[in-house]
Amino acid sequence: LDYTNFDSLISDDDTRFRTFADIDFLMDFSPVSGEIHFGFSNEGVDLEQAFLRYSFNKNFNLTAGRQLTALSYEKDESPSMYQTSYAYITDVMADVREGGKALEDFVGVTKIKNTGEQVSKGLVAERKKITDMASTLFDEKFEITSDYLDNYPIVGIDEEREFELPGFRRNYVDGVRFNYNNGRIGYVAGLHNGYFTDSNHQNNGNIGLDLAASFMLIPGLELRLGYGYEKNDAYNRSISGYNRWASNFTSAVNADRANRPSLTGHDFYAKFAKGVFLFPESDDISQVNLQVSYQTGGLTLAFEWDMWDVYVIDMWNIMMLANYQFNDVFGLTFRYSHENFEMEDDVPGGGEGSSNRFTIGPIFSVTDNLTVGIEYSHAELDSTNTGDTSVDELYAETIFSF
Template structure:
């Protein structure tokens, strides 16, 4: 991205942050976004070894502390009656695992056509249906994600999809270039598909079942993911359960679960408890069981803080303990 565009986006981000509210540019375009900052400290009792898996060695190398502008995002919301869309520009101040440090990136860009009666069609680059925990930090109940060995939940990908939503039922079917590769390129040998069904049988209860399959650019075996989660909100408590089964080929399969409870202590304070596990089901595979507690506080509708303390148990390999303080500003 050229310097002029980077500077323009940075100025726009600062301007929208100062206003502390969603900006309506005109009747058809509005802007929203967030700024996410954190400080963290990690203590690993594990030792790097050539006999360890990459996941275990990464955990062994996790010792240290950091303070980051983790992420800043500007989302342009487009609305032209039956045609709508969204363009998200994302700045990553910390490493996202793909080497995108300190640069703006086109996170997603799609258009949507309203078919009426609850149906619509989307085309472009958009976020996966899968996963209870949201992709963006603004929707998380805590600082970290649940699973420390394998990130089986997809992020953004390119394609076309059909959605149906009403008060009881939500359906979705996506035809994708790839489930796990968001580069937007069209590969003759690569394709993916996602499908979901979600129901809300009673007030506060959501039950979700999703399936994703990726051809892995013509590899001998497809990548398969089954994602089930349910959440129930009653009074000031939100409960959640998630189960994942993934099979990405030889020596790359396993299961995951999380159980979470979020308690609203007051109108502005809450407390989250989470237990999660990531278990590879092949011989010599790793298991990581994670325990998380996270109190949080909101100053107002735009500014919030949270603290997290987590410990991940890798069995005989040892444990990793981390603490983090996070600030999120939304507009």
């Protein structure tokens, strides 16, 4: 059970109690074993993981089924975390009521989706000019642009095929993965339907891949390096209708200008038509992940760095964490995270922004099975799309594990 209070993340505060339960089944019939993980909430029951493992020896195995992605320092379930919330504001927004829209506003996806609509409104406003121009300047053979607008309705981003931001971390994906670990060196290589989205097929070249390596440099000091990739055409499909329209419109404009060069100076051509754009295409999502962690006695230190390419959005982030377990009852976590994003230069309506988030979280072990965690986080957000905002978060969580 946890209690959350968000201030200023979205138009209204989000304050609520939430209850979650996880039940994991582990089966061992060596050399074959398996796991099934269920997640329960008031929204329903989710099959988180379900996979078989075949162990060739004590170091090397093959897993097949639905599995957790490998490229994140923070785990997917509360009992394995040093605080209540995840580090990055992109993860926090995705978990808040109406937070998905807030995240799209912050990163600029909403603005991209609206840009095509703005072109449509602009052309509608220019209709009278187009009609007047056709009647005063054109004879029939010069009405190419006017005819095109009459015959092909103006389109924006396809609402039925809108792309969404991916799940950046801790996704559950279907596929196969090779795993090797001898205690000092570990390797992972996997093939999946998707890695960052809920893609359930590999049609049209859609595919998900992950590669990772870990090294125990000295006792307690571990280095991890990983790469995740997904080929996904969701973004391209969402812009394809508009791009087809804009390409044909531009061709019609150029044909008119070729037939009568003097039209180039007309307001419609000089000020508006040349501003009709094409969205750049992209069908790739990728992540490079670096983790360094050190544990000695009751002290845990961790550093994480990611570099992202999300369709037409370039992102990077860092996280630094320090946890100290003072005794069997009390532990304390300090954490800082920074995220930075920027749209590619040729993205209409694109922008840039960043976030800085600070967390303090005491954890109390009431019994061997009952833990209480309290957390306060504060984030400063700066975006060309939403301006400067701040977020205050308060969490209280009880965890009963057995």
